[in-house]
Amino acid sequence: MTNTNKLVALLIALVLLFTVGCGGSSNPSAPAAGAKDKNDLKVALTATPPTIDMHKTTATVTQQVGWHIFEYLVTVDDKYQVVPSLAEKIEISPDGKTFTFPLRKGLKFHNGKDLTADDVVASLLRWRKYSTIGRAVVAPATITAKDKDTVVITLPKPSSALLPALAYPSQGAVIMPKEIIDEAGDGNVKKFIGTGPFEFVEWKQNQYIQVKKYAGYKSAPGPTSGLSGKKEALVDNIYFYLVPDPATRVAGLQSGEYDAAEGLPTDSYETLKKDPNITVQINKPSSYVSMIFNTKSGLFADAKKRQAVNAAIDSEMVMKAVAGTPEFYELNHGLVFKEQVWYVDSGKEKYNQKNPELAKKLLAEAGYKGEPVTIITSRDYDYMYKSAVVLKDTLEKIGMTVNLEVYDWPTVLSKRGNDKLWSIFITGFLVTVEPSQTLYLDSRFNWAGWYNSPKMDALLDEMRESPNMEQAKKAFEKVQALYWEEVPVIKFGNLHQFFATRKNVKGAQFFCDKQYWNTTVK
Amino acid sequence: MAKYILKRILYLLPVLAVVAVVDFVIIHLTPGDPAAVILGSDATDMDLAKLREQLGLNLPIYAQFGRWLWGVLHGDLGWSIFMDMSVSTAIWQHLGPTVSLTLLAEVIAIVVALPLGVVAAANRGTWIDQSFMTLALLGISIPSFWIGLNFILLFAVQLNWLPAAGYQPLSNGLVNHLKYLIMPAVSLGIMQGALIARMTRSSLLEVLNENYIRTAEAKGLSRFVIIFKHALRNAFIPILTVIGLTFAVLIGGAVVTETVFNIPGIGKLIVTSVMRRDYAVIQGAILMTAVAYVLINLVIDLMYVLIDPRVRLSK
Numbered sequence: 036m037t038n039t040n041k042l043v044a045l046l047i048a049l050v051l052l053f054t055v056g057c058g059g060s061s062n063p064s065a066p067a068a069g070a071k072d073k074n075d076l077k078v079a080l081t082a083t084p085p086t087i088d089m090h091k092t093t094a095t096v097t098q099q100v101g102w103h104i105f106e107y108l109v110t111v112d113d114k115y116q117v118v119p120s121l122a123e124k125i126e127i128s129p130d131g132k133t134f135t136f137p138l139r140k141g142l143k144f145h146n147g148k149d150l151t152a153d154d155v156v157a158s159l160l161r162w163r164k165y166s167t168i169g170r171a172v173v174a175p176a177t178i179t180a181k182d183k184d185t186v187v188i189t190l191p192k193p194s195s196a197l198l199p200a201l202a203y204p205s206q207g208a209v210i211m212p213k214e215i216i217d218e219a220g221d222g223n224v225k226k227f228i229g230t231g232p233f234e235f236v237e238w239k240q241n242q243y244i245q246v247k248k249y250a251g252y253k254s255a256p257g258p259t260s261g262l263s264g265k266k267e268a269l270v271d272n273i274y275f276y277l278v279p280d281p282a283t284r285v286a287g288l289q290s291g292e293y294d295a296a297e298g299l300p301t302d303s304y305e306t307l308k309k310d311p312n313i314t315v316q317i318n319k320p321s322s323y324v325s326m327i328f329n330t331k332s333g334l335f336a337d338a339k340k341r342q343a344v345n346a347a348i349d350s351e352m353v354m355k356a357v358a359g360t361p362e363f364y365e366l367n368h369g370l371v372f373k374e375q376v377w378y379v380d381s382g383k384e385k386y387n388q389k390n391p392e393l394a395k396k397l398l399a400e401a402g403y404k405g406e407p408v409t410i411i412t413s414r415d416y417d418y419m420y421k422s423a424v425v426l427k428d429t430l431e432k433i434g435m436t437v438n439l440e441v442y443d444w445p446t447v448l449s450k451r452g453n454d455k456l457w458s459i460f461i462t463g464f465l466v467t468v469e470p471s472q473t474l475y476l477d478s479r480f481n482w483a484g485w486y487n488s489p490k491m492d493a494l495l496d497e498m499r500e501s502p503n504m505e506q507a508k509k510a511f512e513k514v515q516a517l518y519w520e521e522v523p524v525i526k527f528g529n530l531h532q533f534f535a536t537r538k539n540v541k542g543a544q545f546f547c548d549k550q551y552w553n554t555t556v557k
Numbered sequence: 558m559a560k561y562i563l564k565r566i567l568y569l570l571p572v573l574a575v576v577a578v579v580d581f582v583i584i585h586l587t588p589g590d591p592a593a594v595i596l597g598s599d600a601t602d603m604d605l606a607k608l609r610e611q612l613g614l615n616l617p618i619y620a621q622f623g624r625w626l627w628g629v630l631h632g633d634l635g636w637s638i639f640m641d642m643s644v645s646t647a648i649w650q651h652l653g654p655t656v657s658l659t660l661l662a663e664v665i666a667i668v669v670a671l672p673l674g675v676v677a678a679a680n681r682g683t684w685i686d687q688s689f690m691t692l693a694l695l696g697i698s699i700p701s702f703w704i705g706l707n708f709i710l711l712f713a714v715q716l717n718w719l720p721a722a723g724y725q726p727l728s729n730g731l732v733n734h735l736k737y738l739i740m741p742a743v744s745l746g747i748m749q750g751a752l753i754a755r756m757t758r759s760s761l762l763e764v765l766n767e768n769y770i771r772t773a774e775a776k777g778l779s780r781f782v783i784i785f786k787h788a789l790r791n792a793f794i795p796i797l798t799v800i801g802l803t804f805a806v807l808i809g810g811a812v813v814t815e816t817v818f819n820i821p822g823i824g825k826l827i828v829t830s831v832m833r834r835d836y837a838v839i840q841g842a843i844l845m846t847a848v849a850y851v852l853i854n855l856v857i858d859l860m861y862v863l864i865d866p867r868v869r870l871s872k
Contacts, residue, residue, distance in 0.1 A: 083829060085595040085639055093597030167601050205599070221611065223641065240640050240650060241821035241829060242724065276723070278819050279829070282706065283722045287819075290713035290721040415832075442588070445834050449590030452602055462598060474599055481601050 076270045076540070076556050079278040079287055081298035083241065088223040090162045093206045095465070099297070099548055100244055100275050102262070104145075105209035105229035108136055108155060108186070109202045111468055113261040113546065115375045117198040120255055120263060121150065121210055121230065122186075131193030131502055136186045143251050144212050145234035146226075152180035157213040159186075159201075167480050168472050169208065172200040172499070195507045196499035199469030204262065204547050232268040232552045244275040259544070259553060266552040269542070273551055288313065288535055294556055295536040295543060300417070301359045307535050314536050317362055318545035320372035321532040322463040324357060324418055325524050326426060327475060331454040331485035334406055341522045343397035347433045350387040353425045354528040357418045365529040370515055371470050372529065376504070381512040382519030386526070394433040407436045411457045415444040419461040422527060426459070451483045463530065466547050470511050471495045475524050486523030565855050569848070576847040577840075581625065584839050585618050591638055591834040612638055625840065634844070635837030639830075644841035647826065654724050655815070655822035658745070659807040661738050665746030666753055667800065673750075674757025674796075679784060681762060690758065696751025702813040705744040709817070712740060722819035741818040745811050749803040756799040760792040767791075793864050801857035808853070809846035 084096040089105055110120040119125055122136035142150040159178050163169040172194065181187045190197065201208050215224050227235040232254070233246035248268035257264040276293060278284045284296040285303045289310060299307070307313045328335040328344075335341050350366050358364040368386030371377040408430060412423035420441065427437045440457075442450065450456045460483075467473055474480055477495050478487035494517060498510035518524075536543060542554040592608040593600065609615050613624070628635055634644035670693075677689040713721035719740055725733040764770065765788055773783050812824035819825075823842055830838040861868045 083639075083833075085597070085833070086641075092595060093599035094595075095597070097597070165604070167599070167604070206597070239821070240642075240647065241825050276819070278722065279832075280816050280819065283709075283817060283819050286706075286709045286714055286721040287723075290709075290717060292713070292721045292723055443832065445589035445591075445594050445832065446587075448593035448598060449588055452590070452593070452605060481603060482599070483602070 073272075074270050074556065075272040075274060076551060076554060077274045077276060077292070077294045078551065079276045079284045079293040079296040081281075081284070082279055083277045084244075086223045087227045087235070087238075087244070088219075089207050089209045090158075090165050091206075091223055093167075095205065095548065098205050098207065100246070101209065101227075102204060102207070102231070103233040103246055103273065103551060104227055104231045104235050105207075105211065106231050107202055107204075107207055107209055107262075108159070109198055110262040111202050111204075111547075112263045115261065115377075115466075115468055117202045117468070118260075118263045120202075121155070125198065132190050134188045134190075134197060135181070136188075138184045138186070139253070139255070140184070142230055142253055144230055145228045145249055145251075146212065147251075148212055150210070150230055151183050151213075152186045153183075154213045155186045155210050156180050157216045158210045159188075159208055161211075161216050161219075162206075162208040166206045166208070167474070167482070168200050168203055168206070171477065171479055172196045172471075192500055193502055194499050195501050195504070196469055196471050199467075199472065202262075203468050203472055205465060232266045233273060236272070241277060243277060245272055246275075247272045261546050262550070266550075268552060269555045270551075288537070291537060293537075294540050295534070295549075295551075297532075297534055297549060299533045299535055301363050301533055304360065304362070304533060312538050314538055314540070316534045316536075316545065318532040318534055318549075319365070320374055320466055320529060321545075321548075322465050323367075323529045324354070324422055324461070324463050324527045326422070326459050326461050326527070327484040327524050328486075328522070329454055329458050329484060330487070330523050333454070333458050334403070334408060335458055337401055338521050339397055339401035340403060341525075343394045343401060343403075343433070344430065345385060345519075345522045345525050346388045346390045346397060347394035347429050348387065348426075348525055348527070349389045349429065350528050352429075353422050354530070356421045356425045357527075358530060363531045363533065365531070367529050368519070368526065370473055370476075370518060370526070372466060375466075377470050377508060377511055379508065379512045379515055381516040385519040385522075391433050398433060398435070403435070405434075405436050407438050408458045409438045409440060409456070410459045410461075411440045411442065411447050411450055412461050413442055413444040413447045416463075418463065418530060422461050426461070454485065470514065471499050476514065476518065484523060486521075488517070488521060488523075491517055491521070562855070562859070565858070569851050572851055573844065573847060576844060577626070577629065578622075580840050580843045581622050582618075584836055585621070587834075589834040590614075591836070594833045595638065625837070629844070634841035637830075637835055637838045639833050639835045640838070644837050647838055648823070648841055648845055651821055651823050651826040653726060653822075654820050655808060655811075655824065657727065657734065658738055658742055658811065658815075658820060658822060659804065661735070661742035662745040662749060662807060662811075663800070663804055665742055666750035666803065669746070670750040670753035671757055671796075674754040675761060675784060675789065677754070677758045678761035678765065679780070686758075690755070693751040693754045696747045697755070699747075700813075701744045701748045701811070702817050704747060705741060705814055705817045708740045708744055722817070724820045724822075737818075737820075741811070741814050741820060745807065745814055749807070752803060753796065753799055757792070757796050760795045761788055764788045764792040790864060794861055794868075797857055797860060797864065801853055805850045805853040808849050 080096055082096050084100055085092050085094055087097060087101050089097055089101040107120050108122050109117050112118045121138060123139045124137060126135040144150060156178050163173045175191050177189045179187050212228055215226055215228055218225060232249055232252045234249040236245040236247050238244045248271050254265050254267060255263060259265045281300045285299060287293045288296040308315050328341050330336055354364040366387060368383045369378050410423050410427060412419045414420045423439060427439045430437050451460050474482045475484050475486055476491055478492055494510060494514045498507050498514060501507035501510055539557045544550050592605045596604055596608060625635060637644055637647050640647050673689050677686040680686050709721050712719045720737055723737055725737050727734045770783060770788060773787055812828055815822045815824035816828055827839060827842050
């Protein structure tokens with residue numbers, strides 16, 4: 036080496052040292068989890084919500100953030116029974132047509148304004164305008180403020196579906212101040228102001244949504260039960276980080292960048308379970324995986340062909356492909372979960388038949404001649420793609436011709452609106468408070484798949500108009516039996532939710548989805 | 558000189574026109590429906606149709622293009638239906654992280670690559686040259702997101718030295734800022750640095766074969782003076798071009814790296830907007846990237862003159 040070369044080599048060494056040193060020098064001052072001295076909770080969510088205006092969207096992420104800020108007039112306890120929330124009590128007239136909700140005293144919105152009956156009326160009217168379930172159940176009702184603290188809902192016929200609709204968490208009937216609603220017009224609300232234990236602070240696009248403890252919060256009386264009872268903000272701030280990449284959520288949780296992470300891939304279960312800093316949770320009931328038939332046009336307008344497919348399905352095989360290990364799924368026929376009061380056994384024999392011979396016979400009877408079945412699905416949600424692959428195989432084994440079309444999720448959403456483009460798509464359904472809320476059963480919801488059975492609609496109305504739970508449940512037995520008879524949708528099985536926190540996070544409860552009130556970080 | 562710059566800026570217009578049209582057409586020919594994403598998967602057809610009308614998505618594509626173009630010509634890039642803010646604001650908010658990341662990655666790349674390339678050229682054919690160039694080849698071949706993921710596993714998960722993902726603006730302190738950026742910057746810098754190192758070596762080798770270098774050697778000048786004073790400056794134009802190109806690519810958003818490290822930059826903005834079919838944002842961000850690309854190239858062209866007076870621009 037010449038002198039020059041030595042000099043240059045020295046230069047490189049210095050440069051490398053400098054670069055490495057830069058990385059190193061910031062370490063001592065940087066405790067891994069960032070702000071451990073602060074009483075903040077950092078949660079990694081899977082996607083960015085379209086808005087936090089809960090009246091306007093059915094998106095799950097909106098609810099995951101929104102219900103920390105907003106509250107419902109009534110809500111559900113751990114048995115999924117409707118109980119008061121902002122209302123002090125629920126009074127039902129003897130004829131079952133008038134519902135009176137006196138409000139709890141002294142409640143204030145995050146902007147300092149008193150909660151009045153006018154705010155509740157304005158909120159419920161706005162919610163009814165946008166929510167499918169709201170329209171279906173509350174449309175014929177008159178909603179009025181009897182006085183400053185009392186809301187009255189009057190129906191032309193008695194309905195057991197009204198209270199569950201008001202308590203349904205997704206696209207929920209949350210209460211906002213009247214002036215915020217007036218200001219919004221047809222658009223989204225400009226300010227997110229509710230009565231919940233946390234108040235909205237800031238939304239940094241593509242980074243996080245910050246909420247802080249609401250000092251003036253008044254919890255409903257009684258112990259915590261489901262979404263009802265005592266709710267308390269035990270941290271100063273919650274940061275909902277928007278982290279679409281699942282590997283990043285896992286790594287961020289392990290390194291302490293996040294205290295809790297949602298929607299974790301099931302294949303990281305073993306790794307996270309072994310990590311001494313992590314607590315894993317398998318949450319249920321969460322959702323069920325289903326395939327939806329296009330019953331409006333094409334092959335599956337014919338119920339017999341749908342029955343043929345149902346005869347062939349091996350639910351175990353689908354769910355195993357979806358969830359990997361048995362810890363994450365459960366085979367069950369019910370349109371409601373067995374934890375719920377509505378759970379019934381009807382139609383059970385038609386679930387998980389694994390009978391390809393019967394399927395072939397039914398197909399032949401229905402006159403199937405090899406017309407192609409188009410399954411549209413997406414890799415954006417792992418479970419959809421995996422179940423579609425198993426389904427394709429199952430259908431081919433009974434002699435059907437199958438095209439599997441894989442798109443990104445927005446494309447699937449737009450294609451499924453056109454009945455000429457698909458035969459089957461896969462999706463998941465969340466817990467309902469009352470089974471007539473199930474989207475695909477009622478033709479008047481006009482949801483993708485377009486199942487239209489006057490018999491089913493009549494049964495659903497019978498159920499909704501039942502004067503008591505006992506009769507309503509009897510009607511639901513018939514609903515579920517008819518569902519498995521006409522199979523507009525085939526339920527594969529229940530899929531549990533995989534959730535994990537750092538060891539220092541205590542009290543994060545799962546009910547329908549995750550709640551971070553009553554949660555501490557130490 | 559001024560005339561030259563003006564001319565170059567005028568050349569921008571046809572480029573941007575092409576970008577605008579192609580950009581718009583491709584995005585709108587892609588299936589997908591922002592209304593369905595906004596309202597969620599449980600929304601009904603009726604609600605979807607209503608929202609589409611409200612958003613102007615039911616207009617024919619030429620009408621939508623006309624609307625958009627009219628806005629752009631008036632300096633209005635449009636409105637993000639998701640973020641409920643103007644596209645310019647959205648881009649502005651996401652520009653900071655990308656600029657920081659780009660600068661840091663570029664500095665790391667140059668600081669490592671130039672000396673590597675020079676030493677390799679000066680020791681052509683020796684084991685030093687060969688091992689440096691093997692390293693550079695590795696750097697080009699390994700995707701930066703893979704390096705990034707391994708960095709996360711090592712420095713964040715195992716050693717717990719650095720945060721796994723996220724971003725802190727410069728206003729929260731330089732150390733904090735760098736702590737979040739160093740891993741993504743190094744993983745991007747490796748790739749860019751490898752390109753620059755290879756270009757430095759080959760460009761320098763070419764110059765080292767010139768007659769005037771032999772003359773300098775014959776005059777008895779030291780190796781150091783020959784390389785740094787006579788050779789490197791003459792070899793620098795192609796190197797500068799590569800630096801400019803890598804810079805322009807990075808400023809358009811390191812899409813995958815920004816996603817892996819959850820950095821709220823332009824790349825992340827484009828990805829989330831594509832996932833949501835937030836048309837105006839995608840169009841605006843791509844247009845912005847095109848402008849940046851052309852402008853950076855202009856700056857590089859102007860720098861040629863500074864480095865090499867033989868280059869005359871005004872012709």
